[in-house]
Amino acid sequence: MNSIEIKDVSFQYQSNTPVLQDINLTIKKGEWVTILGHNGSGKSTLSKLIIGLLKAKTGQILVNGIELNPETVQDIRQKVGIVFQNPDNQFVGVTVRDDIAFGLENLQVPREDMVERIEKYAKKVNMSDFLNKEPHALSGGQKQRVAIAGILAMNTDIIIFDEATSMLDPKGRNMVLDTMKQLRSEGKTIITITHTMKEALLSDRIVVLKQGRILKVGNSKDILKDKETLEKSNLEMLLPLRILYDLEQTNYSNERIKNLLWELSLSV
Amino acid sequence: MKNIVIGRYIPGNTFLYKMDPRTKIIALIILMVSVFIIRSFTFMLGSLGIIIIVLLIGKISVKRVYLGLRPLMFLLIFTFVFQILFNTQGELLIERTLYYTLYTIPITILIITFWIFTKRYIRFKLLYFLLVLTSIVYVLTTLDLGYTIGQGELSIYSQGVEMAFFIMIRLIIIVTLSTILTLTTKPTDLNLGLESVLKPLKIFRVNTEEIAMILAISLRYIPTLLDEANKIMLAQASRGVDFSEGKLKDKVMQIVSLLVPMFIISFKRSDDLANAMEARSFVPGRPRTRLQVLKWTRLDTITLGITFIALITSISLRIFL
Ligand SMILES: Nc1ncnc2c1ncn2[C@@H]1O[C@H](COP(=O)(O)OP(=O)(O)OP(=O)(O)O)[C@@H](O)[C@H]1O
Numbered sequence: 135m136n137s138i139e140i141k142d143v144s145f146q147y148q149s150n151t152p153v154l155q156d157i158n159l160t161i162k163k164g165e166w167v168t169i170l171g172h173n174g175s176g177k178s179t180l181s182k183l184i185i186g187l188l189k190a191k192t193g194q195i196l197v198n199g200i201e202l203n204p205e206t207v208q209d210i211r212q213k214v215g216i217v218f219q220n221p222d223n224q225f226v227g228v229t230v231r232d233d234i235a236f237g238l239e240n241l242q243v244p245r246e247d248m249v250e251r252i253e254k255y256a257k258k259v260n261m262s263d264f265l266n267k268e269p270h271a272l273s274g275g276q277k278q279r280v281a282i283a284g285i286l287a288m289n290t291d292i293i294i295f296d297e298a299t300s301m302l303d304p305k306g307r308n309m310v311l312d313t314m315k316q317l318r319s320e321g322k323t324i325i326t327i328t329h330t331m332k333e334a335l336l337s338d339r340i341v342v343l344k345q346g347r348i349l350k351v352g353n354s355k356d357i358l359k360d361k362e363t364l365e366k367s368n369l370e371m372l373l374p375l376r377i378l379y380d381l382e383q384t385n386y387s388n389e390r391i392k393n394l395l396w397e398l399s400l401s402v
Numbered sequence: 403m404k405n406i407v408i409g410r411y412i413p414g415n416t417f418l419y420k421m422d423p424r425t426k427i428i429a430l431i432i433l434m435v436s437v438f439i440i441r442s443f444t445f446m447l448g449s450l451g452i453i454i455i456v457l458l459i460g461k462i463s464v465k466r467v468y469l470g471l472r473p474l475m476f477l478l479i480f481t482f483v484f485q486i487l488f489n490t491q492g493e494l495l496i497e498r499t500l501y502y503t504l505y506t507i508p509i510t511i512l513i514i515t516f517w518i519f520t521k522r523y524i525r526f527k528l529l530y531f532l533l534v535l536t537s538i539v540y541v542l543t544t545l546d547l548g549y550t551i552g553q554g555e556l557s558i559y560s561q562g563v564e565m566a567f568f569i570m571i572r573l574i575i576i577v578t579l580s581t582i583l584t585l586t587t588k589p590t591d592l593n594l595g596l597e598s599v600l601k602p603l604k605i606f607r608v609n610t611e612e613i614a615m616i617l618a619i620s621l622r623y624i625p626t627l628l629d630e631a632n633k634i635m636l637a638q639a640s641r642g643v644d645f646s647e648g649k650l651k652d653k654v655m656q657i658v659s660l661l662v663p664m665f666i667i668s669f670k671r672s673d674d675l676a677n678a679m680e681a682r683s684f685v686p687g688r689p690r691t692r693l694q695v696l697k698w699t700r701l702d703t704i705t706l707g708i709t710f711i712a713l714i715t716s717i718s719l720r721i722f723l
Pocket residue numbers: 147148153171172173174175176177178179180219
């Protein structure tokens with residue numbers, strides 16, 4: 135089954151410069167897809183189109199096989215969670231607890247269930263000690279953790295992380311990556327928008343956007359070794375991968391070194 | 403900048419904290435109404451006494467309440483001085499002639515200039531202002547040297563003095579009451595309380611949940627916006643805008659250089675926030691479950707009982723005395 139189908143979608147804001155053009159993309163259920171692209175390439179815009187915060191000028195979007203339109207948009211939003219880029223502008227509650235609860239209240243989750251989920255996901259992002267804190271008493275990274283917990287708690291089928299780990303320390307980021315792996319094993323569909331190659335490497339597939347068009351779609355490992363595509367989209371290849379790549383060009387055959395380089399690129 | 407956020411919630415454990423927010427809000431409204439009904443000076447003083455006792459039992463620091471009053475100082479002083487100078491009812495208490503002479507006018511101007519330049523270094527601004535005011539009055543009434551340009555009258559009437567204190571005490575009581583509410587109620591509870599107190603307005607098709615949500619989000623974003631203002635001021639200061647000094651024209655420029663970016667940022671913010679709320683399945687007017695639930699206890703019934711008695715007392719005092 136397909137989680138998301140995007141067919142011939144184009145979009146522009148009020149101004150006449152197209153932001154997205156002829157986007158065609160199908161994401162299968164349980165798949166983990168990364169969207170890469172330079173600043174302003176339209177990544178965030180694409181994620182907003184998927185839950186109908188913006189309306190595509192042309193084309194069609196299907197989520198879980200249901201076409202996105204004004205009648206279905208509320209149902210679709212219950213299936214898709216988005217952690218937005220700016221953690222400050224998505225903190226709705228007066229306290230961390232209230233904020234995690236916000237989505238659950240909207241989904242009409244019963245109270246006892248809510249309390250349980252809040253505890254569970256606050257723990258998951260290591261924010262259990264901050265439940266009664268107000269947002270202005272939190273750091274950027276801590277707010278990002280709360281945003282992640284708030285979306286995870288909603289338990290949606292599809293989760294989009296729009297540079298959701300940009301402010302996290304390495305430990306925090308690893309924690310979120312572990313959570314993503316766990317989500318995948320639970321069969322959730324994940325879309326990560328990121329500039330971090332490591333996150334990209336963990337995913338199944340990478341979509342590279344350039345100036346509002348899909349430049350390339352492919353298996354993560356292939357894309358990350360594809361020097362040309364990376365260069366075209368202002369991205370840099372990881373150093374160990376670059377070495378590996380160069381070695382492969384020279385018919386180097388020591389598998390152990392190659393594996394080590396691979397491991398190394400995963401751990402950057 | 404930070405101290406603009408008056409009466410922030412301070413954790414505590416007294417009876418004021420244990421009360422249901424609904425009780426506190428309703429009690430606040432009833433008590434305010436009662437205070438406006440009272441006409442006698444003695445009873446107003448008595449009410450102030452009761453409030454001070456509540457503050458003491460509730461272990462609320464007077465300093466906090468004073469901080470809440472500070473933004474209203476100007477209003478307080480203004481009404482006070484206005485009443486004293488211009489209320490002409492009751493007995494005549496003091497009648498003095500004001501001499502505007504070639505000596506007293508420059509001295510007065512000198513005192514005012516001195517006050518303008520020194521007031522920012524003085525801690526007790528209110529006392530300082532009163533000191534300056536009395537010295538001006540002193541100069542004008544006693545120094546009749548030199549060529550007299552004109553004469554004025556300073557007459558103070560008993561009603562003026564009484565009303566001046568009466569209105570001041572009433573303002574103090576009202577601010578104290580609302581400060582008690584915000585100091586002892588968590589923002590979350592305050593929202594819930596407001597929401598359920600507003601509920602009856604639903605009959606008039608007012609969307610009370612939305613109003614409560616708007617209030618909640620405003621409360622939530624005040625500190626963020628203040629931070630933002632601080633950042634912008636720093637950024638503008640680094641570009642050479644001086645926020646501390648300047649003539650009126652400069653002041654206007656400073657305010658513009660603060661407000662324009664503030665507006666742009668706020669619009670972007672509210673746009674993002676609306677997106678985030680919608681993305682989390684918020685639909686205005688659709689039923690939601692609530693995490694926080696309010697608990698009504700005996701304390702609440704008793705408190706409301708007492709405030710109703712206060713209301714009835716003040717009404718009957720007004721009618722029968
Ligand atoms: N609300 C808006 N109104 C008008 N134009 C916008 C708006 N939001 C984004 N744009 C424009 O659309 C283009 C794509 O923006 P988008 O936010 O989708 O980029 P992005 O790939 O997420 O970039 P980043 O990596 O910086 O997050 C940009 O050129 C941007 O200037």
